[in-house]
Amino acid sequence: MPYIHLIAQLTKRLTHPLPGHRYHSSLKGINSNKTLPVSKEKSFLKPASVLILLFPKDHSIHFYLTKRTDKVKHHKNQISLPGGAIESGESIQDAALRETTEELGVNLDSDAIIGKLTPFNIPVSGYRVHPFIAWCDFIPKVKPDPTEVEQVLIPSLHSLLNDSNIHNEKRQYNGTNYVAPYFQFPEGKVWGATAIILSEFKYILKETK
Numbered sequence: 001m002p003y004i005h006l007i008a009q010l011t012k013r014l015t016h017p018l019p020g021h022r023y024h025s026s027l028k029g030i031n032s033n034k035t036l037p038v039s040k041e042k043s044f045l046k047p048a049s050v051l052i053l054l055f056p057k058d059h060s061i062h063f064y065l066t067k068r069t070d071k072v073k074h075h076k077n078q079i080s081l082p083g084g085a086i087e088s089g090e091s092i093q094d095a096a097l098r099e100t101t102e103e104l105g106v107n108l109d110s111d112a113i114i115g116k117l118t119p120f121n122i123p124v125s126g127y128r129v130h131p132f133i134a135w136c137d138f139i140p141k142v143k144p145d146p147t148e149v150e151q152v153l154i155p156s157l158h159s160l161l162n163d164s165n166i167h168n169e170k171r172q173y174n175g176t177n178y179v180a181p182y183f184q185f186p187e188g189k190v191w192g193a194t195a196i197i198l199s200e201f202k203y204i205l206k207e208t209k
Contacts, residue, residue: 014115
């Protein structure tokens with residue numbers, strides 16, 4: 001299989017120190033204070049997990065993103081990775097797998113996980129997010145949950161690695177203006193927490209390749 005070498009190299013790279021916050025900061029919104037305002041009630045951050053599920057398609061490696069519905073609590077109508085809050089008694093890895101099953105209908109076991117990225121905080125929504133990476137050697141069949149997922153998107157790693165896909169736009173949060181970097185994929189615009197995760201993943205992929 002032509003992707004075995006890349007996945008093996010990626011798995012090995014993920015066991016070494018990660019670039020972490022240096023590359024998180026490159027995709028964070030910027031305003032005059034360098035940070036966005038945070039409400040006091042969100043000073044305690046709840047743990048959450050997300051999953052980058054890699055698989056082969058059309059002679060390339062792709063991964064799933066989801067466009068969220070307007071029925072979810074946070075980040076309505078945004079494009080994100082499958083994931084969510086950790087439930088009582090489960091590990092952060094188990095949460096990533098469970099959320100992928102609930103949102104996409106894709107069942108994976110722990111052997112599919114090849115590593116994890118640097119955890120980071122999302123104060124505006126009150127979460128500390130733990131990103132995991134998984135590999136499936138075939139195209140997983142999806143059955144998205146219509147209450148959470150409006151659309152399933154399938155960008156390629158080629159699109160992620162294309163530097164011309166990074167742009168900036170002006171946004172506003174609670175009356176504060178800021179500049180938000182984002183990825184412009186053919187499938188849609190990805191910004192915020194998901195863009196921050198993908199920024200670190202992109203750097204690691206470039207090292208691996």
